Amino acid sequence: MAATFFHQLVAGLNGLGIDVPSFGSSRIFGKLPSTRLFFNSSHHKLHPVLASISHASAVDPTSSHSISHDSSTESTLILIRHGESMWNEKNLFTGCCDVPLTKRGVEEAIEAGKRISYIPVDLIFTSGLIRAKMTAMLAMTQHQEKKVPIIVHNESEQATLWSGVYSEKTTKQSIPVITTWQLNERMYGDLQGLNKKETAEKYGKEQVHEWRRSYDISPPNGESLEMCSRRAVAYFKDFIEPHLESGKHVMVAAHANSLRSIIMYLDRLTSQEKQVTSLELSTGVPLLYIYKEGKFSSRGSPVGPTEAGVYAYTQNLAIYRQQLDEMSH
Numbered sequence: 001m002a003a004t005f006f007h008q009l010v011a012g013l014n015g016l017g018i019d020v021p022s023f024g025s026s027r028i029f030g031k032l033p034s035t036r037l038f039f040n041s042s043h044h045k046l047h048p049v050l051a052s053i054s055h056a057s058a059v060d061p062t063s064s065h066s067i068s069h070d071s072s073t074e075s076t077l078i079l080i081r082h083g084e085s086m087w088n089e090k091n092l093f094t095g096c097c098d099v100p101l102t103k104r105g106v107e108e109a110i111e112a113g114k115r116i117s118y119i120p121v122d123l124i125f126t127s128g129l130i131r132a133k134m135t136a137m138l139a140m141t142q143h144q145e146k147k148v149p150i151i152v153h154n155e156s157e158q159a160t161l162w163s164g165v166y167s168e169k170t171t172k173q174s175i176p177v178i179t180t181w182q183l184n185e186r187m188y189g190d191l192q193g194l195n196k197k198e199t200a201e202k203y204g205k206e207q208v209h210e211w212r213r214s215y216d217i218s219p220p221n222g223e224s225l226e227m228c229s230r231r232a233v234a235y236f237k238d239f240i241e242p243h244l245e246s247g248k249h250v251m252v253a254a255h256a257n258s259l260r261s262i263i264m265y266l267d268r269l270t271s272q273e274k275q276v277t278s279l280e281l282s283t284g285v286p287l288l289y290i291y292k293e294g295k296f297s298s299r300g301s302p303v304g305p306t307e308a309g310v311y312a313y314t315q316n317l318a319i320y321r322q323q324l325d326e327m328s329h
C-alpha cells in the first residue's frame with residue numbers, strides 16, 4: 001500500500017520535473033525505479049588516491065551503492081562537533097590529545113542522533129580521535145535506517161582489500177566510516193593539558209583569546225586555524241566533496257576548530273570576517289548543509305525528530321522522512 005503510494009508520489013514528482021534522488025543504496029530507495037542507477041567513473045571527481053583504490057571495490061566503501069552523478073543531484077552534509085569530552089569538562093586545552101567523552105558527552109551524541117534520525121547518511125567521516133568516533137557511532141544508534149557503522153581500514157590498499165565487506169546484503173545494512181587525522185582538532189602545542197582559565201590569568205585574557213580565536217596566529221608550538229584549515233579543508237575538498245558531488249549523503253564528526261575551518265570554506269567566510277573569530281560550535285550539535293549544483297547552503301541545526309521545519313527545505317528530505325515513517329509503521 002505504502003509502496004504503491006510512494007511510487008505514485010515519485011512518478012508524480014518526476015512528471016513535474018522534480019528530481020527524486022536514489023539516496024544511495026538505502027533499502028528505501030533501492031525499491032524505487034531509480035532513473036540514475038549507474039556510475040560513470042569518468043564523471044566521478046574522487047581524489048586520485050581514492051579513485052585508484054576504488055578499483056579494488058572494497059576500498060571505495062560505497063562502491064556498491066547506487067552512485068548518481070547528475071549535476072542537479074542534491075545531497076546532504078551533516079557536521080557534528082563531538083559531545084563533551086573529559087577535558088572539555090575540566091576546561092583544559094585538548095587539541096590532539098585523545099580524550100574520551102563524559103557521560104554528558106555520550107548523552108549529547110545520542111541527542112544529536114535523534115535530531116538527524118530522519119536525514120539520509122550514506123557515508124561517515126570522523127577524525128582519528130575517540131571523542132569524534134564515539135559521537136558518530138552513538139548518533140547512528142538513533143538513526144531510523146538502523147544501519148551499522150563499520151570503520152574502513154584505509155591505511156593501506158592491502159588492509160582495505162582484506163577488510164572489505166563483500167556481501168551486498170551486508171553492505172546495504174551498514175554504513176562505511178572513514179577515520180582520518182586531517183579532521184583532528186588543531187594541535188594546541190604547549191597549551192595542551194593546561195587549564196584555560198589559569199592560562200588566561202597567567203598570560204592575559206587578550207593573549208589567550210588571540211591564541212584561541214585568531215586565524216593566523218598560532219599558540220606556542222601549535223597550529224593556527226589557518227594551518228589546521230590547510231589540512232582539514234584540503235581533505236574535505238579532495239575526499240569528501242567528490243562523494244557529495246556524486247549524490248552521497250555524508251556525515252562528518254570532528255572538532256571545534258577543524259569544523260570551524262570547514263565552515264569557513266562552506267560559508268565562504270574570509271579570514272577578515274568577524275564571524276570567524278566569533279564562530280563557536282557547541283558540543284554535540286548537528287549542522288545541516290544541502291549540496292546542490294556545486295554550492296553549499298546552510299540549513300542550520302535540525303531541531304528534533306518531531307520537528308517538521310528542516311524537512312520542508314527540500315522535497316527530497318520530506319520524501320525520505322515520509323518513507324522512513326511509513327516503514328516503521
Ligand SMILES: O=C(O)[C@@H](CO)OP(=O)(O)O
Nearest residue numbers: 092093094095185212256
Ligand atoms: O581545547 C581545544 O582543543 C579546543 C576545543 O575544545 O578549545 P578552543 O575552544 O580553545 O579552541
